[in-house]
Amino acid sequence: MCDVCHATPCDPRCPNAPDPPAVYTCKYCGEPIVPGDEYMEVDGDYYHLEDCAGDAALSILKDQFGARTGVAEVDRW
């Protein structure tokens, strides 16, 4: 039994409680996506919406859809 909350298993609010189980794993950062997290799903892969979806979406566009990024330059000719 837990010394802090005197429950088995721990009360979810107890500091000794284990992390909530991951629902998905973010393909971009590898961290778990836990209940309550917002996510983006692409083709069966999951990404944190706030932290990872923007960067992940860019690399998905480049890797899978041939998108190209560059720095605009004035034509020198």
Ligand SMILES: [Zn+2]
């Ligand atoms: Zn506890």
Ligand SMILES: [Zn+2]
């Ligand atoms: Zn992530």
